[in-house]
Structures are given as structure tokens and as C-alpha cells.
Amino acid sequence: MNCIRSKPEEALEITREIHSRSRRSFDLPEAPPRAAQGLPCGQCANNCCILEGCKGYCGLVENCQGRLLRHGGTPDKGVLEWYYDPLPTNCVSWWSCPGCTGVGYPEYTDSAGPEVGYRNLAVFYGSCSTDCLFCQNWHHRRMAKDTAASVSAGELATKATSETSCICFFGGDPSTQMPHALVTSETILKGRPKKRNFRICWETNGRMNPGYLEQAAGLSLRSGGNIKFDLKTWSPHLHEVLCGTPNRITLDNFQTTVTKYYAQRPKVPLVTASTLLVPGYVDVTEIREISRFIAELNPSIPYTLLAFYPTYILNDIPATPKKQAEECYRTAKKTLKNVRIGNINLLR
Ligand code: SF4
Ligand code: SF4
Numbered sequence: 001m002n003c004i005r006s007k008p009e010e011a012l013e014i015t016r017e018i019h020s021r022s023r024r025s026f027d028l029p030e031a032p033p034r035a036a037q038g039l040p041c042g043q044c045a046n047n048c049c050i051l052e053g054c055k056g057y058c059g060l061v062e063n064c065q066g067r068l069l070r071h072g073g074t075p076d077k078g079v080l081e082w083y084y085d086p087l088p089t090n091c092v093s094w095w096s097c098p099g100c101t102g103v104g105y106p107e108y109t110d111s112a113g114p115e116v117g118y119r120n121l122a123v124f125y126g127s128c129s130t131d132c133l134f135c136q137n138w139h140h141r142r143m144a145k146d147t148a149a150s151v152s153a154g155e156l157a158t159k160a161t162s163e164t165s166c167i168c169f170f171g172g173d174p175s176t177q178m179p180h181a182l183v184t185s186e187t188i189l190k191g192r193p194k195k196r197n198f199r200i201c202w203e204t205n206g207r208m209n210p211g212y213l214e215q216a217a218g219l220s221l222r223s224g225g226n227i228k229f230d231l232k233t234w235s236p237h238l239h240e241v242l243c244g245t246p247n248r249i250t251l252d253n254f255q256t257t258v259t260k261y262y263a264q265r266p267k268v269p270l271v272t273a274s275t276l277l278v279p280g281y282v283d284v285t286e287i288r289e290i291s292r293f294i295a296e297l298n299p300s301i302p303y304t305l306l307a308f309y310p311t312y313i314l315n316d317i318p319a320t321p322k323k324q325a326e327e328c329y330r331t332a333k334k335t336l337k338n339v340r341i342g343n344i345n346l347l348r
Pocket of ligand 1: 032041042043044045046047048055056057058059060061128129175176177
């Protein structure tokens with residue numbers, strides 16, 4: 001990490017090539033296209049401008065003879081996998097969730113404790129707006145190529161059966177397929193009996209188009225759900241090194257959502273945050289700055305520090321040491337009230 005801090009340009013030169021090589025192997029653009037003559041997509045914060053015959057960064061959008069063709073992310077086509085997850089779940093935000101703890105009963109859960117016997121509809125989108133070298137779900141990169149098996153929002157909404165009490169959009173990242181996720185959510189809530197709780201949740205890198213994020217926040221706020229932002233780094237250089245994209249929009253989106261909505265439902269936190277403790281990269285300095293940023297907005301926001309395990313490109317560094325996790329925890333606790341270490345089984 002010290003090398004990246006002291007020689008950011010050199011580090012970026014090396015890692016840009018690593019990102020490019022890995023993305024080429026999945027037939028994905030090496031960077032978000034910015035051609036002045038291209039067609040603007042606008043579906044996520046990458047704001048790709050795509051030349052004729054080329055694709056957007058996520059691989060789902062193509063300029064075909066001067067028209068944008070969307071192979072996913074529209075209400076009739078979601079490129080995704082879905083499954084049921086029994087409650088209480090292992091969602092990162094489980095410890096502040098009505099369905100897993102009973103907090104917010106009876107407004108946001110039908111149970112005073114964990115909703116045992118019910119399940120979450122987990123929606124894994126097969127596309128992403130960034131490119132983490134430590135991607136724990138890297139196989140989503142294959143899904144953008146195989147869009148034939150897409151699922152419409154209407155069809156996905158039928159999977160929210162009477163035993164299902166929440167939906168969580170993750171991936172990949174929902175930011176590249178927001179119109180699909182929003183219509184799915186609205187369809188489910190509309191078809192639900194008034195007295196039956198159903199929560200809408202998101203786990204995201206925060207690179208959403210701000211207009212879509214606002215709609216997502218509105219749905220989660222009224223349903224008792226939450227938006228978990230992955231604040232991967234504080235340093236902009238480190239973010240670009242590890243994830244291939246800048247982190248400004250994520251921090252801005254986080255700040256806007258907290259400022260506008262958090263105080264409206266403090267007992268059941270609408271916004272939560274997490275950071276993956278990548279050994280040698282995401283260190284105590286990063287955690288200190290992220291924690292201060294969150295605390296300045298509201299020190300009660302739940303913050304989860306997640307243990308890393310070797311995978312994808314960063315498959316040659318070890319899992320997070322217990323010592324690092326404990327130091328980061330103590331550092332975050334200096335400014336934040338609600339901090340937790342997740343995935344403790346992975347610590348070494
Ligand atoms: S959804 Fe985002 S990443 Fe995909 S083409 Fe549009 S702007 Fe680019
Ligand atoms: S999806 Fe939301 S409501 Fe459901 S278990 Fe996860 S955090 Fe709780």
C-alpha cells in the first residue's frame with residue numbers, strides 16, 4: 001500500500017494493464033468508453049458513450065447501427081440468477097435487519113424475532129459497473145455474454161411467494177440493471193396484501209445513476225429494507241488500482257442518500273456500509289478515513305468489516321489476518337457506534 005501511496009502513477013500504469021488483460025479475456029471493454037461521437041447510455045454512473053459496433057463497460061449495451069441495443073437491464077430482460085435464501089440470512093446488513101432480528105416490529109416485520117420459516121429472494125445480476133481484482137463473485141463476467149436466459153421483471157416478481165418476505169439485489173452489481181430491479185420491486189409491492197411486510201434491499205458498489213438510486217432509496221425506505229454500500233477504499237488511487245474506476249461517485253451517492261433519508265427511519269437503518277479488508281492494500285489508514293467520513297454523516301450507521309479470501313486476480317495473497325481485522329475494528333470504533341467484523345470464519 002505504501003508504494004501505491006508514494007508512487008500512484010507507476011502503480012496505476014501496472015494495474016491498468018492487469019485490468020485490461022482480464023477484461024479482454026471476457027470480451028469486455030477495457031475501460032468505460034468515452035467517445036465524443038458515441039451514443040450515451042446513462043444507465044449507471046459510468047455514463048458510457050458508445051461508438052457504432054462497440055459495447056458499454058458492463059457488456060450489456062451495444063451500439064448497433066446507430067441505436068443502443070440493451071441485452072439486459074430493461075424491464076423485459078434481466079441478466080441474472082435467482083435463488084431463495086432462508087431467513088435469518090447471511091446478508092451483510094443482517095444485524096440491523098427486521099427480518100433477521102425483529103427490529104422495527106411490527107411496522108417492517110411480521111415477527112418480533114427472526115422470521116424463521118420465511119425466505120429472501122436473492123437476485124444476482126450478471127453484470128457490473130466496476131472491475132475489482134479481488135472480485136468474490138467474478139463469474140458474473142461470463143453472464144453478460146450469455147444473455148439468452150434473461151428473466152423479465154414480471155416473471156421475477158412471481159417468485160416472491162407468500163413465504164418470501166424480502167428481496168435483495170446484488171451481483172455483479174445492480175447499478176447496471178436498475179430499470180429491471182425497480183420494476184420488479186414495484187410489481188411485488190403492488191401485488192402484496194397491505195398488511196403483509198415485504199422489504200426491498202440492495203448490496204451495491206454505489207455507482208448507480210443518482211436518479212435510479214433515489215427511486216431505490218424510496219422503495220427501501222417505505223418497505224423497511226436497506227441499501228448496503230460497499231465503500232471499497234478511501235484513497236482514490238487505491239480504488240483505481242484495485243477496481244479500475246474512481247470512487248468519487250460512490251462516496252457522493254452514499255453521502256446524498258444518508259443526508260436525504262437516514263434520519264427518516266433511524267431505528268431500522270436505511271443505509272449501511274461495508275469494506276473488504278484486503279491484506280496489504282485496505283489497511284488501518286483506509287479504515288480510519290472511511291469511518292470518519294461515515295461518522296461525519298451519522299455515527300450510528302452500521303459498518304461491517306469483511307474478511308477477504310484469495311480469489312480471481314488477487315488469488316495469491318492470503319486471507320485477512322485476525323490481527324489486521326482487530327486493528328481495523330478498534331480504529332472504526334473510535335468514531336462509529338455500530339461496527340462488526342463479518343466472515344470471521346475466514347480470518348487466519
Ligand atoms: S449500464 Fe453503465 S456500464 Fe453499462 S453501458 Fe450503460 S453506462 Fe456503461
Ligand atoms: S434482504 Fe434485507 S430484509 Fe432480507 S434478510 Fe437481507 S437485509 Fe434483511
